[in-house]
Amino acid sequence: MGEAAPATVVILDFGAQYGQLIARRVREANVYSELLPWDTPWEEIAARAPAAVILSGGPESTLAPDAPGVDRRLWDAGVPVLGICYGIQLIARDLGGTLVPATHREYGPTTFELLERSPLTAGAAERSRVWMSHGDTVEKPPPGFSVIGHTPRCAIAAMGDPRRRIYGVQFHPEVVHTEAGHRILSNFLHGIADIKSTWRMESFVEQSVAEIRRTVGEGRVICALSGGVDSAVAATLVARAIGERLTCIFVDTGLLRLGEAESVVAAFRDVLHLRVVKVDAQERFLARLAGVVDPEEKRIRIGHEFIAIFEEEARKLLDVEWLVQGTLYPDVIESKTPGSKAGHKIKSHHNVGGLPATMNLKLIEPLRLLFKDEVRAVGRVLGLPSEIVERQPFPGPGLAVRVLGEVTSDRLRTLRLADAIVTGEIEGAHLAPHPWQYFAVLTPLQSVGVMGDGRTYANLVAVRAITSEDGMTADWARLPHDLLERISTRIVNEVPGINRIAYDVTSKPPATVEWE
Ligand code: XMP
Numbered sequence: 001m002g003e004a005a006p007a008t009v010v011i012l013d014f015g016a017q018y019g020q021l022i023a024r025r026v027r028e029a030n031v032y033s034e035l036l037p038w039d040t041p042w043e044e045i046a047a048r049a050p051a052a053v054i055l056s057g058g059p060e061s062t063l064a065p066d067a068p069g070v071d072r073r074l075w076d077a078g079v080p081v082l083g084i085c086y087g088i089q090l091i092a093r094d095l096g097g098t099l100v101p102a103t104h105r106e107y108g109p110t111t112f113e114l115l116e117r118s119p120l121t122a123g124a125a126e127r128s129r130v131w132m133s134h135g136d137t138v139e140k141p142p143p144g145f146s147v148i149g150h151t152p153r154c155a156i157a158a159m160g161d162p163r164r165r166i167y168g169v170q171f172h173p174e175v176v177h178t179e180a181g182h183r184i185l186s187n188f189l190h191g192i193a194d195i196k197s198t199w200r201m202e203s204f205v206e207q208s209v210a211e212i213r214r215t216v217g218e219g220r221v222i223c224a225l226s227g228g229v230d231s232a233v234a235a236t237l238v239a240r241a242i243g244e245r246l247t248c249i250f251v252d253t254g255l256l257r258l259g260e261a262e263s264v265v266a267a268f269r270d271v272l273h274l275r276v277v278k279v280d281a282q283e284r285f286l287a288r289l290a291g292v293v294d295p296e297e298k299r300i301r302i303g304h305e306f307i308a309i310f311e312e313e314a315r316k317l318l319d320v321e322w323l324v325q326g327t328l329y330p331d332v333i334e335s336k337t338p339g340s341k342a343g344h345k346i347k348s349h350h351n352v353g354g355l356p357a358t359m360n361l362k363l364i365e366p367l368r369l370l371f372k373d374e375v376r377a378v379g380r381v382l383g384l385p386s387e388i389v390e391r392q393p394f395p396g397p398g399l400a401v402r403v404l405g406e407v408t409s410d411r412l413r414t415l416r417l418a419d420a421i422v423t424g425e426i427e428g429a430h431l432a433p434h435p436w437q438y439f440a441v442l443t444p445l446q447s448v449g450v451m452g453d454g455r456t457y458a459n460l461v462a463v464r465a466i467t468s469e470d471g472m473t474a475d476w477a478r479l480p481h482d483l484l485e486r487i488s489t490r491i492v493n494e495v496p497g498i499n500r501i502a503y504d505v506t507s508k509p510p511a512t513v514e515w516e
């Protein structure tokens with residue numbers, strides 16, 4: 001007998017900023033979910049036999065004449081429903097409650113106070129902090145509903161009809177700032193909808209592998225491995241699905257850290273048994289970078305050279321139709337959000353995003369619905385070595401943006417030695433919390449020093465270590481002084497050409513993480 005299909009929760013997306021965050025919270029409760037557009041016809045929803053439906057928030061007003069709504073057959077289907085923000089307002093509108101239009105909008109934290117006992121809030125504190133982001137509010141609940149709790153500015157912040165198992169909350173239980181959020185979602189899924197916690201990251205792996213097999217059929221696939229966790233996990237998933245029909249191209253730009261190219265190739269070939277074509281392109285990159293000091297010019301030249309090499313290699317392989325990319329959900333939202341980073345270019349980020357347009361390859365993005373830490377969890381399930389799964393972010397243009405001024409093989413060698421000391425010492429210190437990213441920067445600045453009775457006139461190395469959630473903002477890490485001292489002493493003693501060390505104490509903004 002085959003295993004029963006896992007219980008599915010359908011999340012209907014009304015254009016919420018947090019749609020995938022709801023899906024992620026449902027995964028954290030070990031329940032499988034699918035995010036579908038709000039106008040999905042009931043037949044398609046019913047085909048998934050959902051064990052529960054969650055209605056997301058959204059930017060519109062339910063009071064607008066053409067406001068997005070749900071297929072009304074949902075209300076009579078006997079399926080438990082949780083409406084969040086816009087979702088609670090839809091419940092009120094469709095089932096006979098009333099709404100008040102926004103006179104002011106409410107954003108940010110406020111205090112939620114329970115008014116009655118409900119299975120939705122079982123175990124939650126009488127008063128807790130919740131996070132709001134809305135305009136309209138529910139004025140009168142529909143028949144059969146009672147008010148579960150309120151906040152100072154929202155009389156009906158949670159309501160429910162236990163008989164029909166339909167509930168709504170005006171606040172956002174999916175964001176971490178809502179203290180009882182996890183409990184409310186878990187109460188809804190496990191208590192009210194009676195769903196068992198059976199879904200695991202292993203299930204994600206199995207589902208993705210099956211989906212990749214279906215999509216690719218007998219086709220051939222290539223990917224660009226960078227050594228980073230995203231491309232590694234994406235490639236390993238595809239290899240699980242289609243084995244030898246995946247070829248990974250690893251371009252050794254000569255801009256990697258000490259021993260990195262060798263260890264990446266060894267991990268992929270010997271541990272993960274992927275088919276890896278290693279291209280030694282150090283000379284080509286050095287030639288392209290000769291005499292270039294402008295940071296943008298470096299980034300652009302490296303990006304172009306990378307694409308040129310990738311195309312040359314791809315052309316040598318026959319019948320390739322597909323390209324795998326390790327795109328994550330935050331990249332997807334960022335690229336869709338007008339006015340975000342794309343609006344104001346700070347740096348030309350280097351990735352292989354430009355490839356399919358010129359090469360006519362179809363894209364597979366198996367991680368497009370996941371967040372970074374979930375990708376790491378998938379990597380662990382796939383058995384990736386911890387040096388890849390836990391690897392800190394590394395810029396596409398590599399050490400070229402950490403060698404300030406011209407990039408030469410001598411200057412790269414100097415930086416590699418200094419950087420190995422910085423990373424080795426910080427990792428050896430087992431700090432808690434561990435900095436998010438840390439590295440050395442070679443500056444062209446020279447200063448006077450004294451070593452063994454002699455005058456030196458040598459370069460300055462800067463040490464950068466930051467704390468961050470996502471690299472978008474960052475603070476400098478408060479490293480212990482004795483650790484900084486060890487780093488400084490070792491670099492000056494062990495790396496020829498360096499006589500002074502500075503520690504970077506700038507946050508982002510106003511600085512960026514990388515120096516170029
Ligand atoms: P910045 O310097 O922009 O860096 O504050 C933010 C984060 O992004 C990394 N970074 C890059 N990552 N391609 C990447 O994939 C790039 O071109 C690139 N440049 C910077 C940087 O290391 C930090 O984690």
